[in-house]
Amino acid sequence: MDIVVCGAQKPFVRGGAEQHQENLVAALETAGHRVDLVRLPVAWEKGRLFDSPLAWRMVPIDADLVIATNFPSYFVQHPNKVVWLLHQHRGAYDGFEAGASWSDFAWDDVSLEEQRLLTEWDVAALSEARTVFSNSGVVSRRLARFNGLDSTPLAHPPPLHEVLHPGEFGDYVLSVQRQEENKRPHLLVEAMAHVPSPVRAVMAGRGELLDEVRRHVEDAGLAGKVELPGFVPDADLVELYAGALAVVYVPEDEDYGYTTLQAFYAGKPVICAADSGAVLDWVEDGVTGLVCDGTPAGLAAAIRRLADDPALAQRLGAAGRERIADLSWADVVARLTAP
Amino acid sequence: MTAPVRLAVHVGRDVPEGLTAVLAALPPDVQPVAASEREALPEGTVAHLYCSDVLPRRPATPYAVWRVPGADAGDLGDVPVLADAGAEHVRPGDLQVSLRAWPEAARPILPFTRAGLRRVRDLPGRLVGEARPDGVWWGVPGGQPAAAPLDTWPTLAALSSAVVATGEELWTALAWAAPAVTDAAGARLLGLTPDEDVLVGDDPAARSRLAAELADDDLRAARLARSGWQTARSHLPPGVAADLCRRLGVRTAPHSSVSGLTAALDALGTPPHSLVRRRARAATAALPGAVTAGWRPHREEHS
Numbered sequence: 001m002d003i004v005v006c007g008a009q010k011p012f013v014r015g016g017a018e019q020h021q022e023n024l025v026a027a028l029e030t031a032g033h034r035v036d037l038v039r040l041p042v043a044w045e046k047g048r049l050f051d052s053p054l055a056w057r058m059v060p061i062d063a064d065l066v067i068a069t070n071f072p073s074y075f076v077q078h079p080n081k082v083v084w085l086l087h088q089h090r091g092a093y094d095g096f097e098a099g100a101s102w103s104d105f106a107w108d109d110v111s112l113e114e115q116r117l118l119t120e121w122d123v124a125a126l127s128e129a130r131t132v133f134s135n136s137g138v139v140s141r142r143l144a145r146f147n148g149l150d151s152t153p154l155a156h157p158p159p160l161h162e163v164l165h166p167g168e169f170g171d172y173v174l175s176v177q178r179q180e181e182n183k184r185p186h187l188l189v190e191a192m193a194h195v196p197s198p199v200r201a202v203m204a205g206r207g208e209l210l211d212e213v214r215r216h217v218e219d220a221g222l223a224g225k226v227e228l229p230g231f232v233p234d235a236d237l238v239e240l241y242a243g244a245l246a247v248v249y250v251p252e253d254e255d256y257g258y259t260t261l262q263a264f265y266a267g268k269p270v271i272c273a274a275d276s277g278a279v280l281d282w283v284e285d286g287v288t289g290l291v292c293d294g295t296p297a298g299l300a301a302a303i304r305r306l307a308d309d310p311a312l313a314q315r316l317g318a319a320g321r322e323r324i325a326d327l328s329w330a331d332v333v334a335r336l337t338a339p
Numbered sequence: 340m341t342a343p344v345r346l347a348v349h350v351g352r353d354v355p356e357g358l359t360a361v362l363a364a365l366p367p368d369v370q371p372v373a374a375s376e377r378e379a380l381p382e383g384t385v386a387h388l389y390c391s392d393v394l395p396r397r398p399a400t401p402y403a404v405w406r407v408p409g410a411d412a413g414d415l416g417d418v419p420v421l422a423d424a425g426a427e428h429v430r431p432g433d434l435q436v437s438l439r440a441w442p443e444a445a446r447p448i449l450p451f452t453r454a455g456l457r458r459v460r461d462l463p464g465r466l467v468g469e470a471r472p473d474g475v476w477w478g479v480p481g482g483q484p485a486a487a488p489l490d491t492w493p494t495l496a497a498l499s500s501a502v503v504a505t506g507e508e509l510w511t512a513l514a515w516a517a518p519a520v521t522d523a524a525g526a527r528l529l530g531l532t533p534d535e536d537v538l539v540g541d542d543p544a545a546r547s548r549l550a551a552e553l554a555d556d557d558l559r560a561a562r563l564a565r566s567g568w569q570t571a572r573s574h575l576p577p578g579v580a581a582d583l584c585r586r587l588g589v590r591t592a593p594h595s596s597v598s599g600l601t602a603a604l605d606a607l608g609t610p611p612h613s614l615v616r617r618r619a620r621a622a623t624a625a626l627p628g629a630v631t632a633g634w635r636p637h638r639e640e641h642s
Contacts, residue, residue: 050615051622057603097451107459114614116452121607123447123565145558146451148565 001064001337003028003035006073008042008052015178016258017070017086019159020135024067024084027329033337036063042072044091046104046114053121067336068129075125082336083129084154085139087255092118093146094253101181123147133336135256136278153281154335157327158258158265160234166267166321167242169310172200173271173303174244176237176259179207179228183251187273187299189216192226194300199307200225201248202240204232241266246306246313250292250299253277264288264324269316271302288320344589345383347374347399351392351407357423357436357576358390358405361583364576366591369584386587388421401587406433419586424530424574434582435530437574439510446610447516447568448497450560456498465554468495468517469547470508480551500554503546509537516568518560520549530574536567 005028007021021037028035038061042052053072061078068074070086092115095103105111126132126149133154134140140151177183185203192201203213203226210230217226232240241247247263247270254277261282263270272279273294285291290305292298306313348362348371362371371388372381376395387402389395392410403419404412408426424435448456457466469476469484475492477499478484487495492508496515504512505525512519513529513536520538521531533539538553540546553560572578584591600619609616 047614048618050613051618054600054603054615054619057607058600093451107455109456109459112452112455112459115455116446116448117609117613117615119449119452120447121609123449123569124607127569145561146449148449148561148563150562 001033003033003065003067003337004061004063005035005037006056006061006066006068006076007037007039008056008070008073009039010044011041016256019258020086020156021069023156023159023329024069024332027333028337031330031333031337040073044089046091046111049089049092049114049118050121053125065337072125074129075121077128081129082131082133083126083151084133084135084336085126085143085151086135087139088122088142088146089118094142098253119147123149137281138253138278139255154332155261155281155327156332157324157329158261160238160262161265161327163234163238164262164265165238165242166317167239169245169313169317170243171198171307172202172244173246173248173306174240174263174268175201175203175205175248176232176241176262177203177205177207177249177251179203179205179209179213181209182253183207184273185209185213186216187250187294187296188248189213189220189222189226190296191299191303192222193220194297195225195303195307197225199245199303200227202227202229202244204229204237204240206230238266241268244268245310246271246289246303246317248299248303249276249279250294251276251279254279261324261327264317264320267314267317267321269306269313269320271299271306273299282320282323287316288323289316343368343370343383344385344591345370345372345381346587346589347372347380347384347387349374349376349387349389349393351390355390355405355407355423357438358388358421360438360576361421361436361580364580366581366584368591369589386589388583403434403583403587419583421579421583425528429530431532434579434586435574436576436579437530437571438576439507441572441575442493442511442514444493445511445514446497447514447564447608449516449564450500450518450557453498453500454557457500460498462498465500466498467547467550467554468492468499468502468504468512469550470502470504470512471543475508480554501550501560503540503550510571513537513567513571516564518553518564519567520546520553522546529571531567531570535563536570537563 005021005025025035025037040055053075056072056075065080066076066078068076068083071089074083091103096105132151134151137153140153143149143151175188179185188201214228247268249259249270250273257279260270260279270283270289272283274291275294283289290302292302387399390405390407391412392407394412406420406422421434422429424437463479465480467480475487475489476484477487477495496512496517502512502517503520505521509521509525520540523539526533526537526539531537538549540549
């Protein structure tokens with residue numbers, strides 16, 4: 001089949017969604033399809049909210065199948081449209097509801113009319129799709145609650161899944177993420193003040209908060225205990241996963257989160273927070289990891305528990321590895337392209 | 340230029356009003372043509388639509404049937420069947436045609452936005468509106484309802500967490516995408532599926548109780564609201580015409596000569612004075628015809 005994968009991207013920003021789209025293209029090509037990736041820029045602020053959806057509406061796509069991924073690429077018109085939804089415009093839905101700093105919607109009639117219209121547009125565009133899959137249970141629940149639409153969660157293997165492997169259970173917890181507000185990097189730094197040596201934290205990844213978090217580590221006198229190497233090459237990252245005691249991933253209401261799955265491929269338990277969103281689709285407290293209350297003290301207690309009981313860490317990590325045993329891109333491709 | 344696609348329409352003595360409305364709403368590149376067994380079919384005929392009172396023993400395929408009251412067409416299997424909304428013997432999946440007027444000012448407001456509108460108006464967090472034979476009522480679930488003027492029903496339909504209504508008031512509520520409770524006759528009359536599009540209660544007490552439960556269940560309310568609104572709209576002639584073409588395998592041009600920016604905005608339900616229409620006009624001001632493709636003279640944005 002000739003398949004066009006559609007995705008939106010904010011220029012100069014590259015994250016999980018862009019990786020996801022490229023991995024999907026590769027998986028479709030491996031299955032023998034001819035595939036192209038079409039991207040248009042997106043702007044998130046309210047004043048330009050509808051520009052990019054409208055642009056997608058007018059884009060002519062000649063292909064046997066289009067697979068739209070994130071907001072607003074699913075506004076593309078095609079008689080054979082499948083949506084694999086990574087996320088909607090979160091600032092107009094859950095971010096608005098939670099009063100998140102990254103949502104510019106306010107409780108006034110103008111904002112509410114923009115939000116209402118986006119809801120109507122989303123319902124119209126998503127209802128055109130032959131099938132709507134989502135990235136995770138969290139994304140499906142949002143779609144049901146805000147738009148009244150059903151969707152089927154469809155999980156996929158994370159990047160590096162072919163090379164990640166279990167290893168020794170070392171003396172550090174690993175965090176792999178962009179250092180940004182919704183990932184809550186300061187939480188781990190504060191928790192480490194309550195974790196006795198020799199347990200360390202390695203926080204891999206860049207992001208707009210990297211310098212701020214580094215200063216926080218210095219100011220807290222944790223320089224020898226918390227490392228922030230910034231960007232880590234893939235080969236080194238694989239070995240960091242292999243040698244960790246556990247992986248800490250405590251984002252706020254995550255859509256999917258590759259870190260959790262990468263940890264499981266490496267046979268490591270994941271410590272997350274009770275409000276970490278789709279991470280909780282995978283992390284079951286006491287089974288594949290530990291779910292803390294999202295406070296520094298709670299996170300520190302979870303880290304200490306695994307440091308004091310490495311056998312527990314091994315058991316939870318093994319269960320996590322078992323949990324992702326059936327994930328495959330071949331299955332994803334079969335479901336997305338099924339007639 | 341390609342020849343138009345033709346739909347052969349086989350009618351008896353009378354042409355049902357609903358059928359006329361559906362034919363008038365066919366996409367521009369699909370032409371309905373009157374046909375009979377005795378005459379040759381016009382060139383380009385790709386499908387047939389028979390009224391059940393003239394359905395031959397061996398119809399030409401592919402075909403659909405308009406169910407005429409009193410003219411039993413027998414077991415039609417997978418054949419698309421069209422009928423007036425609320426007609427007897429409607430099967431699940433039949434294309435039901437409603438000739439009710441859609442309230443022009445109505446906009447679909449799903450539960451999250453409704454809650455926001457109540458919040459900025461200092462209204463109760465949960466609110467139930469009810470249209471009864473003795474008037475319009477509103478109040479918090481389980482509380483003592485207060486009477487409201489009859490003409491406030493559209494406002495209540497727009498703001499309530501859930502509504503109880505039948506007949507025209509139910510139609511209005513669906514146009515505003517209100518999560519709705521009705522009786523069995525009200526659901527059947529508007530071609531709604533119980534538990535998917537509306538909740539159905541046997542008596543007033545049961546309907547009030549269902550509305551109170553619905554007001555507390557955002558997830559269920561969102562599903563019902565979206566589904567009820569979409570189902571009601573799907574019964575309007577343009578929705579039925581599009582569905583008929585799809586089910587008969589009549590391919591219509593995705594971008595016809597009159598599908599421009601305005602048509603795209605219209606199809607998404609964009610209000611005339613919305614920000615996005617102003618932005619679209621500004622963005623295309625230097626491009627003659629970019630916005631006016633799909634132009635309709637009554638739209639004030641082009642005046």
